Amino acid sequence: xxxxxxxxxGGFFSLLGLLLTGYGWATLGAPGASPxxxxxxxxxxxxxxxxxxxxxxLARRARKPSKERLHK
Amino acid sequence: xxxxxxVDYAVMLLYFVFVLxxxxxxxxxxxxxxxxxxxGRSIPAWVTGLAFISANLGAQEVIGMGASGAKYGIATSxxxxxxxxxxxxxxxxxxxxxxxxxxxxxxxxYLKLRFDEKTRALNAVSFAIMTVFSSGISLYAMGKLxxxxxxxxxxxxxxxxxxxxxxxxxxxxxxxxxxxxxLQFFLIVLGFAPLVFLGLRAVGGWSGLVARLADHATANxxxxxxxxxxxxxxxxxxxxxxxxxxxxxxxxxxxVLSFGYWCTDFLVVQRAMAANSMTAARRTPLIAAFPxxxxxxxxxxxxxxxxxxSPTSGVRAAAPAVSSTSPTSITSGAPSAGIVPPKLDPRTxxxxxxxxxxxxxDYDLATPMMLLHFFPAGLLGLGLTALLASFMSGMAGxxxxxxxxxxxxxxxxxxxxxxxxxxxxxxxxFATVAGVAISIAAAYxxxxxxxxxxxxxxxxxxxxxxxxxxxxxxxxxKRTTGHAxxxxxxxxxLAAALHxxxxxxxxxxxxxxxxxxxxxxxxxxxxxxxxxTAIVAWTTxxxxxILVSLVTRPRAPEELRGxxxxxxxxxxxxxxxxxxxxxxxxxxxxxxxxxxxxVFF
Numbered sequence: 001x002x003x004x005x006x007x008x009x010g011g012f013f014s015l016l017g018l019l020l021t022g023y024g025w026a027t028l029g030a031p032g033a034s035p036x037x038x039x040x041x042x043x044x045x046x047x048x049x050x051x052x053x054x055x056x057x058l059a060r061r062a063r064k065p066s067k068e069r070l071h072k
Numbered sequence: 073x074x075x076x077x078x079v080d081y082a083v084m085l086l087y088f089v090f091v092l093x094x095x096x097x098x099x100x101x102x103x104x105x106x107x108x109x110x111x112g113r114s115i116p117a118w119v120t121g122l123a124f125i126s127a128n129l130g131a132q133e134v135i136g137m138g139a140s141g142a143k144y145g146i147a148t149s150x151x152x153x154x155x156x157x158x159x160x161x162x163x164x165x166x167x168x169x170x171x172x173x174x175x176x177x178x179x180x181x182y183l184k185l186r187f188d189e190k191t192r193a194l195n196a197v198s199f200a201i202m203t204v205f206s207s208g209i210s211l212y213a214m215g216k217l218x219x220x221x222x223x224x225x226x227x228x229x230x231x232x233x234x235x236x237x238x239x240x241x242x243x244x245x246x247x248x249x250x251x252x253x254x255l256q257f258f259l260i261v262l263g264f265a266p267l268v269f270l271g272l273r274a275v276g277g278w279s280g281l282v283a284r285l286a287d288h289a290t291a292n293x294x295x296x297x298x299x300x301x302x303x304x305x306x307x308x309x310x311x312x313x314x315x316x317x318x319x320x321x322x323x324x325x326x327x328v329l330s331f332g333y334w335c336t337d338f339l340v341v342q343r344a345m346a347a348n349s350m351t352a353a354r355r356t357p358l359i360a361a362f363p364x365x366x367x368x369x370x371x372x373x374x375x376x377x378x379x380x381x382s383p384t385s386g387v388r389a390a391a392p393a394v395s396s397t398s399p400t401s402i403t404s405g406a407p408s409a410g411i412v413p414p415k416l417d418p419r420t421x422x423x424x425x426x427x428x429x430x431x432x433x434d435y436d437l438a439t440p441m442m443l444l445h446f447f448p449a450g451l452l453g454l455g456l457t458a459l460l461a462s463f464m465s466g467m468a469g470x471x472x473x474x475x476x477x478x479x480x481x482x483x484x485x486x487x488x489x490x491x492x493x494x495x496x497x498x499x500x501x502f503a504t505v506a507g508v509a510i511s512i513a514a515a516y517x518x519x520x521x522x523x524x525x526x527x528x529x530x531x532x533x534x535x536x537x538x539x540x541x542x543x544x545x546x547x548x549x550k551r552t553t554g555h556a557x558x559x560x561x562x563x564x565x566l567a568a569a570l571h572x573x574x575x576x577x578x579x580x581x582x583x584x585x586x587x588x589x590x591x592x593x594x595x596x597x598x599x600x601x602x603x604x605t606a607i608v609a610w611t612t613x614x615x616x617x618i619l620v621s622l623v624t625r626p627r628a629p630e631e632l633r634g635x636x637x638x639x640x641x642x643x644x645x646x647x648x649x650x651x652x653x654x655x656x657x658x659x660x661x662x663x664x665x666x667x668x669x670x671v672f673f
Contacts, residue, residue: 002101003094005119005251009258012090016083016454023079023450032387033448036273041450044266051262 004062010055017049074222074388074444080453087457088236090255091464095240095248105496108245109476110177110346115247117352119254121359124343126253129260130466131210134371134459135217138439141375142412144313145285145299146672147306148375149368154326157361157665159334161658164357167335168344169643170547172353173634177345179338180481186546186635188554189485194561196481198535199338200474204507205528207470208514214463215515221440222456230515233460237468238508241475242501246346249468253343256461261363263458264370270446271377274385284380288409289313299376302672315578315597324603328610332540339473351645351654358657365664371439378438378445379410386411386445409433411441427579467511475503526584530572537606538564538613545617550629550636556620564613571608577601 024041027033033041102108115123140148176182180199184192214233215226240248275281286296298305298312305312306321314321334340334357344356414423415434424432443455479500488495542561545552573589577598582588586601595601633639645653 003097005254008090008094009255015086019082020450036270040266041448044451
């Protein structure tokens with residue numbers, strides 16, 4: 001296909017994860033930042049970043065064989 | 073009213089940049105009308121599968137199922153485990169070979185190939201009107217919700233959302249819509265998952281939720297488990313909050329409505345038609361069935377939790393109840409259940425009360441209230457963006473289905489046949505602009521005349537109810553004729569209108585809710601009336617189609633090859649590993665569905 005959909009998805013969630021992680025880190029301990037006692041921005045930001053990077057990794061892995069074919 | 077922080081706006085901006093970027097990146101790959109309307113039939117199954125489910129994951133699903141969760145409890149899962157999964161398995165295994173194999177470009181075009189021109193025209197016209205109005209109703213709901221929750225301008229909200237959807241479809245066509253639907257799928261899942269986690273954590277897990285809902289159930293005159301067990305109280309309509317007995321549920325929802333939607337609606341079928349092979353097309357609804365099975369935990373649980381969480385347990389403890397003076401702002405003061413506020417009289421702003429004097433709750437606000445209640449700045453931006461994504465994916469599904477049916481089934485067939493392909497590609501882009509413009513106009517009609525939209529949705533229901541009888545007979549009985557299909561559809565629609573006009577849900581007044589031809593029978597709930605109206609429509613269409621087929625001349629068998637079950641060679645899936653084949657996926661999906669039903673029985 002023309003564009004691997006995992007690239008924009010991976011890019012989006014990586015950046016989103018970084019944004020939330022950074023914001024969560026900066027607001028640690030601030031009032032209202034930790035519902036039910038959990039620094040949720042920080043925790044979920046890391047989870048989104050890992051998901052985004054995994055998608056980018058899958059897209060990169062899928063591109064490799066076609067590059068090899070091009071060099072042949 | 074809640075004020076968003078810079079980080080929340082940053083999340084939304086990031087999302088808009090990516091959805092528009094996807095459209096821009098795909099623009100250069102759109103060279104023909106088939107690229108624009110059918111993605112060149114080149115998309116892998118996992119992508120079409122997630123788009124198949126995401127196009128359905130509109131606002132009605134996210135907001136509506138949360139509302140039903142608060143209103144009916146875990147019985148709402150019937151809309152998934154009975155009302156979706158069996159039909160998704162059926163279309164994947166048995167119907168997709170005809171849709172994809174016939175090379176039809178749309179569902180109405182399949183009807184033309186199988187039956188005749190008039191049956192196609194009837195389906196195409198009704199479908200085109202329904203899609204743009206559904207899209208408009210969805211836009212209206214979004215604008216109203218964002219105004220209520222955040223104080224945003226109604227006009228600005230709908231124009232920005234519609235403008236973004238228009239831009240990415242205009243640029244990249246169906247591929248752009250599908251790619252964005254996959255992004256929206258992950259955004260909705262990852263945006264709502266922490267909400268369920270935080271909600272369950274606040275009430276002491278599933279057992280805590282069961283205990284709290286038991287109190288709610290007994291307070292409403294039901295057995296303690298009525299909100300947390302899906303089948304146990306379905307023996308009689310009066311013993312469960314849904315107000316439906318098991319037969320009406322299984323036949324009305326599980327068979328007629330479910331198969332009628334999942335197996336015939338071009339909005340979802342179009343995603344499978346974009347798949348890169350027959351096997352991929354068949355796997356599309358089966359892959360979609362896996363997340364669909366688990367969606368009750370994502371969209372229904374927030375509604376159930378909203379009913380019982382303590383108003384002081386979240387990050388915005390003061391938010392829940394609704395002002396008694398202003399219908400458009402959320403402050404404190406009026407009675408509510410959990411964090412679900414009461415519904416307000418639009419004229420006076422006072423909470424509405426039912427015939428027994430109890431406060432009527434605004435269940436549509438259950439899920440949005442959960443977002444405001446539990447999510448701090450940052451995550452709130454993610455949750456609201458996920459909500460926006462659900463509105464936009466539903467709208468994009470409608471617009472892409474509309475532009476295809478308009479261009480191929482109406483314009484190319486009746487207005488200008490035989491034009492070069494570039495002309496139809498340009499018409500597709502024009503139809504996208506027109507579809508979005510009509511959706512916006514419909515949103516304003518909905519804002520001005522709410523009853524008109526209720527009426528239109530009612531008419532859509534009448535048109536949709538008999539459809540599966542026509543398709544089932546057309547695909548599996550070669551004797552079915554075009555005259556019979558057309559007559560059956562018209563008779564089924566009329567039967568639906570007649571049944572609805574002669575019946576009324578308990579406590580409702582005569583009008584758009586029914587009884588306008590005289591009240592012959594009453595139903596314990598609106599859902600029961602809807603299910604039985606569908607059963608009557610389907611049965612009428614089925615019987616009339618068979619009877620008319622028997623007295624009209626069928627087409628020659630050689631004309632029906634690839635269109636009818638008995639005249640099409642059986643498919644052998646050898647292209648993929650055994651565990652990826654449609655039959656294997658179908659067995660796994662059905663077994664897991666049975667287990668889920670048993671666990672929550």
